[in-house]
Each structure stands twice: as C-alpha cells, then as structure tokens.
Amino acid sequence: MPFQVCYLDGDFLPLQEARISPLDRGFLFGDSVYEVLPVFDGRMFRFREHFDRLARSLSEIRIPSPHSHEEWLALLEALIERNGGGTMYVYVQVTRGMEFGRNHTFPAQVRPTVFALASQLPTFTAEQRAQGLSAITVEDFRWGRCDIKTTALLANVLMKQQAADAGAQEAIITRDGEVLEGASTSVFIVRNGVLVTPPNSHRILPGTTRDATLELATGVMPVEIRAIALAELLAADEVWISAATRDIAPITSVDGNPIGSGKPGPLWQKIHAAFEQSRLQLAGTRAL
Ligand SMILES: Cc1ncc(COP(=O)(O)O)c(C=O)c1O
Known part of the structure; x- marks a missing residue:
C-alpha cells in the first residue's frame, strides 16, 4: 500500500501506528490548524504561500510556530521521499498540544503536536x-x-x-x-x-x-x-x-x-x- 509513512512529533513512522493522546487539544477543542499542498513530480506546489498561511493561522490562534519554512521544507521533502516521491498531496496539522486536564484557557507549558501525512491526489472521473x-x-x-x-x-x-x-x-x-x-x-x-x-x-x-x-x-x-x-x-x-x-x-x-x-x-x-x-x-x- 502506498503512502504508509507519516510524521508525528519528530519521528517518521507507519501511519497505522501513529497515536496521539485523547487529551490533545486538537482532539478536545479542535484547537488546531492545518495545510494541504499538492506535490507534482516530488515538488510541493506554492510551498511558500502555504507555509506563509500556516504561519498566519498559527499566529492568529496564538500557537508558537514549531518550525521555520526551511525546517518545514526539509521535513516534508523527507516525508515525500519516504512515500516514494512523485505526485501526491501532503497534509500538515499543528495542534496546541496536550495537557493533563481539560481547560479552555491555554496551558502554561505545552508543546505543539505536529502531524503530517502523504496521500493520493484525488482525481476526476x-x-x-x-x-x-x-x-x-x-x-x-x-x-x-x-x-x-x-x-x-x-x-x-x-x-x-x-x-x-x-x-x-x-x-x-x-x-x-x-x-x-x-x-x-x-x-x-x-x-x-x-x-x-x-x-x-x-x-x-x-x-x-x-x-x-x-x-x-x-x-x-x-x-x-x-x-x-x-x-x-x-x-x-x-x-x-x-x-x-x-x-x-x-x-x-x-x-x-x-x-x-x-x-x-x-x-x-x-x-x-x-x-x-x-x-x-x-x-x-x-x-x-
Ligand atoms: C473553506 C475553504 N476555502 C477555500 C479553500 C481553497 O484553498 P487552497 O486553494 O489554498 O487549497 C479551502 C481548501 O481547503 C477551504 O477549505
């Protein structure tokens, strides 16, 4: 099966093995933002525009940006390569992170959860x-x-x-x-x-x-x-x-x-x- 490798908090791993806590604020509150980019022949299309928008989404909901554009680029290029390169789309999600409890207000100490996957581009009949x-x-x-x-x-x-x-x-x-x-x-x-x-x-x-x-x-x-x-x-x-x-x-x-x-x-x-x-x-x- 293609597109089996995902990225979660620093590791590349089989998508089927990826797990996050039910205490993650992305799960509890939808406290989370994302991006979706098409990849053609291994190249992400309008990478800068997508990651400028991600930076803006993060800033608007006051999640500190976990990566610079260069770091995102390296991370996603590695994900694309591990999924065989070529044509696909990549999905990136950043949540505010998880805490032991459930509070609407932002926790003082929290590390954003970063998740990314690759998948097949939809096609038209x-x-x-x-x-x-x-x-x-x-x-x-x-x-x-x-x-x-x-x-x-x-x-x-x-x-x-x-x-x-x-x-x-x-x-x-x-x-x-x-x-x-x-x-x-x-x-x-x-x-x-x-x-x-x-x-x-x-x-x-x-x-x-x-x-x-x-x-x-x-x-x-x-x-x-x-x-x-x-x-x-x-x-x-x-x-x-x-x-x-x-x-x-x-x-x-x-x-x-x-x-x-x-x-x-x-x-x-x-x-x-x-x-x-x-x-x-x-x-x-x-x-x-
Ligand atoms: C509500 C909404 N509007 C517009 C778009 C199109 O944005 P983009 O061209 O950056 O994919 C999307 C894409 O997911 C969307 O969810």
Whole structure:
C-alpha cells in the first residue's frame, strides 16, 4: 500500500501506528490548524504561500510556530521521499498540544503536536472531466473567522455531506444572498467574459489556488474582486471552484440548474490549460 509513512512529533513512522493522546487539544477543542499542498513530480506546489498561511493561522490562534519554512521544507521533502516521491498531496496539522486536564484557557507549558501525512491526489472521473461538477448552495452557519485554516471543520463537513447526499460535489456557501466560497474550495464566476471572485475577508479562507488562478487570468481576461450576489452565480456563464488538491474545476450545475451551456466553458478550458502548463514547468524543481 502506498503512502504508509507519516510524521508525528519528530519521528517518521507507519501511519497505522501513529497515536496521539485523547487529551490533545486538537482532539478536545479542535484547537488546531492545518495545510494541504499538492506535490507534482516530488515538488510541493506554492510551498511558500502555504507555509506563509500556516504561519498566519498559527499566529492568529496564538500557537508558537514549531518550525521555520526551511525546517518545514526539509521535513516534508523527507516525508515525500519516504512515500516514494512523485505526485501526491501532503497534509500538515499543528495542534496546541496536550495537557493533563481539560481547560479552555491555554496551558502554561505545552508543546505543539505536529502531524503530517502523504496521500493520493484525488482525481476526476472521465464523466466529471467532460461534464463538469455540480454544486448546491447552502447558507453559512460557520464561525466568524473563516480566514483561519482551522481543523474545526464540522460545519464544512455537514455542508459537504449535504452536497454529497444531493449527488453534488461541492456546497457553495452564501451569506445574506452573497456567494462566499465552497465548503473546501474558493469560488469564481465568469460573466460576459469577466472573471469575478469575492474579496478576502474574515468570511473566507484566502485560497492559494485562488491566488494562482488570479495570477494566470490577469492579462488574459478582465478580473474583478468584488462581492457576488447569489442571483449572479445562478445567471453566470461559467462557475469555477479551486483548491490545492483539485486545482481549478468547472461547476456546470448549481441547485439542479445548468450553468451557461451546462458544459465546462471556454474560459475555464483556457485558464485550466495555463494552470497545468505552469505546474509542469515547476515540476522537479525545489519548492523554496
Ligand atoms: C473553506 C475553504 N476555502 C477555500 C479553500 C481553497 O484553498 P487552497 O486553494 O489554498 O487549497 C479551502 C481548501 O481547503 C477551504 O477549505
């Protein structure tokens, strides 16, 4: 079985043997943050952006950063190598650590728990590639700091399950008639040739793939960063979602209604091809 080696608090060990205490605050309180990065041909994609965001998430919840970027790079390169290299994703989680007791306030002496694993990148079926994905819309019931990449993801889990139960692949989150993001993705619409995505705020996660998409689109098509009304989403020519493990994917149906032609649109084809190209150019080079 591939992807059997994980990292836990200083050691590389078989994933099946990894154990943490039930007193870990990540388990008790969801007091923990994480990152997920794709790896192509052994190279982590947008490593610096992911670890800048991890540093920010840690700082926002006041967990001292356990490693510098260089240390993270070495640790994850070792994990990738021990899992055979090539194409995969890596997951990194840092919890505040464990204490003997259960107190909401931070313990005085505590060492963060660091866990990392490697896994297979999800793939799309041939039908999904040809037809695009479907989404439902859900009203936001998450907390007020969705910009922090915390593992406290119960609301996102429930939304994603609601989508799966409806036969859809993503739940697009709205608040008071405004489109925010997907349960695990950033959201874009195309209207009259213009690419639109909501601005970063406490209501959404600043997506690394969102930034990569905006960089690729700049100069190719007009880009607007502004609020998107739910009605605009439903009337869009194209809807895209983006995430580190899924790059940019077309949504061709929302709440059972076709988007545009009901097929992946021409601007998605163009930006997605540019995305693949930029990834291929980087593959095999060092991440920092
Ligand atoms: C809520 C949410 N929004 C957006 C994203 C996309 O972020 P990224 O492109 O950095 O993976 C994610 C990824 O997990 C997410 O969970």
